[in-house]
Every structure is written in structure tokens, then in C-alpha cells.
Amino acid sequence: MVEKIAPFEQRRQASACLLLLSLGAACLMAQNQGGAASNPTAATRVTHVLGFESIANNANGKLSIQEHTLRFQKSDGATGQVSVASIQDLTLGVQDKQVGGAAMAVGRAATPYGGGRLISLFSHKKYDTLTVEYLDPNGGFHGAIFQLDKGQGQVLKDELVSEGAHVTAPEAKNAGK
Amino acid sequence: MQANKKIHSAVFVVAILLTLAALPQRLLAQSGSVQVDQVDPGDVNIESAFRVAIYENLLVELAKTKQFKQVFRDGDRNASGPEVLILKTTVQKYTPGSETRRAVTTVSGATKLNVRSQLCTRDGKVVVERIVDGNVRFFGGNLRATHNLARNVAEALKKSDLPAPTLASQERK
Numbered sequence: 001m002v003e004k005i006a007p008f009e010q011r012r013q014a015s016a017c018l019l020l021l022s023l024g025a026a027c028l029m030a031q032n033q034g035g036a037a038s039n040p041t042a043a044t045r046v047t048h049v050l051g052f053e054s055i056a057n058n059a060n061g062k063l064s065i066q067e068h069t070l071r072f073q074k075s076d077g078a079t080g081q082v083s084v085a086s087i088q089d090l091t092l093g094v095q096d097k098q099v100g101g102a103a104m105a106v107g108r109a110a111t112p113y114g115g116g117r118l119i120s121l122f123s124h125k126k127y128d129t130l131t132v133e134y135l136d137p138n139g140g141f142h143g144a145i146f147q148l149d150k151g152q153g154q155v156l157k158d159e160l161v162s163e164g165a166h167v168t169a170p171e172a173k174n175a176g177k
Numbered sequence: 178m179q180a181n182k183k184i185h186s187a188v189f190v191v192a193i194l195l196t197l198a199a200l201p202q203r204l205l206a207q208s209g210s211v212q213v214d215q216v217d218p219g220d221v222n223i224e225s226a227f228r229v230a231i232y233e234n235l236l237v238e239l240a241k242t243k244q245f246k247q248v249f250r251d252g253d254r255n256a257s258g259p260e261v262l263i264l265k266t267t268v269q270k271y272t273p274g275s276e277t278r279r280a281v282t283t284v285s286g287a288t289k290l291n292v293r294s295q296l297c298t299r300d301g302k303v304v305v306e307r308i309v310d311g312n313v314r315f316f317g318g319n320l321r322a323t324h325n326l327a328r329n330v331a332e333a334l335k336k337s338d339l340p341a342p343t344l345a346s347q348e349r350k
Contacts, residue, residue: 143229
């Protein structure tokens, strides 16, 4: 009796495994198809220095590329976006800034015996700046400047270029002068 | 006594009206619209961020002065018509500074900008030309120089005697 049931059980387990495997594969395929349609990139933490419409200057938020759109989302939910196809140029730069903002500046100024100068010597940080030049639907030229952590600028620029953003070669810029 | 008062007030009102009538039309009328062109770097090697920041700050500062009915961006298709003046900005000097050097030494590390601003008509006639500076010497980031520059340009244009839109079109005829 036992010998007769055992092969039947084995066949049932094998078919159950096959069913699970095929279900898993189907789920993975569906996920891949969905991903190809939107292909969102990881959001980068940036500071919007100026220029992006409907976003306040010096606002902190996340910059991401979703569905061929460059989107800036503030922490309070306000968003600004621009089509990647409308981008005319992208330029990277580096800025050296004092950290701590206005509160730290007041603290440094109040430090006696010129101690504030000594603090200033060590309380600075380098940032990347990404300048995005784009056109609005009326053909008006816009420029937006974002401040990113060092090294992030090139990554974001490469992502935008791979999405189809137009970049002017440095030689062409010099020729245009 | 009452009659005297009435005469005095009537004379006062007439005097004000005569003064207003004597003022040139161009001082009374709000100028037309302005289109801000992209900043021309000229022969100066200026960072793109500064060029863009000058342009964007100019748009904001010119709108704040309320001297123009509308402030258009470069390339805007709505900026058509003879009454639209064009603001051209050419960088003449740029000295890159350092916020850290300013904070440590106070006397060095200033960011300095010097531009030539020209307000032109559509046919290229220069209406106003000014040389304007924008610096940041003590507090703030380097890009604050562009904000100071744009504010100075807007102030310089506000002080200058701009043609009223009607006068400008008459001159062209």
C-alpha cells in the first residue's frame, strides 16, 4: 500500500513545485514589463538654489527622473517638473560653501579673539552644482541651479543625458563666445 | 474769510494740475514690456551657474520694480510687438571669489561682477546703456553677487528716463 502511494505523492510535490515556479516567473516578467514603461531613477537629495518655476529658492528636496521628466519634490510635497526633452544644456560646477547657515555665521561672528575665523577655516564643504537650461512651452528660456553632494552631479547629468537631455559640447560654447 | 479759503484751495488744486501737466509724458507713463535676453559672457570665462543666476535674478528684480507692464523671457513667443524693449547684458569683468576666504580674512575673497546693460528697441536702437557692478564682499555665498547685480541693474533702469510706449513708436515712424 505504502509503495503504491509514494510515487503518487512525489508526482504531486513535483507538479506543485512546477506551478510555484511558473507563477514566480510570471510575476517577475510582469514586474519587468512595468519597470520598462516608467523606469524611475533613485531620487537624489538636492537644494534648489534658484530658477525652477513654482519652487522657492534654497528649498531642499529630492530630484528624480520619472517618465522622461525631471521632477523636484520638496519635503512638504510641492513639486516642480520639466520635460527632459526641453532641456537645452546641462553644466556641472563646484562650489565651496560655509556650513551651518545663518545661525553658524552669527556664532562665528560672536566667538571672541578671532576664533570665528579659525572655525571658518574648517567649517566649509564642497558641493556640486548642476545648471539646467530649458525652454518652457512658450519657448521662453529658463535656467535652474541645483546644489548636490560632491560626486552626485556627474551621476545625475549622465542619467539625464541617457534619458535624452541635450548637452552643448564645451568647444561649441567657446566658439559661441 | 470763507471766500479766501475757497480761493486758496482752488489756486492750490490748479497749481498741482499745472505741475502734473508740465511733467513730461515719459515720467508719468509706465513703460511698455521688456524682454530679458540671455546673458552674453563676452570674452570673460564665467561659470554657467553665474550666467543663469544673473538672468533669473534680472527677471525677478525687473518684475519687482513694476516699471514695465510685463517682463518676458528670452525666446518667449508672446513677446512680440514694437513696444517690447530688449534688455541685453554683457559681462565685462568677473572675479571669482571664495566664501571661506571672505570668512577667514574679511578683506579678500570678494566675488565681483561688472556688466554692460543695454535696453534696446526691436530695431537695435539703444535706448539706455549702463555699466553696473555687483559684488559680495563679506557675508553670503558667491551667487549673491548675481542678486546684487540684478538689483543694481533694475535700480539703474528705474532711475533712467525710459521712453513711454507711444513715444517709442512715434520716434520709429
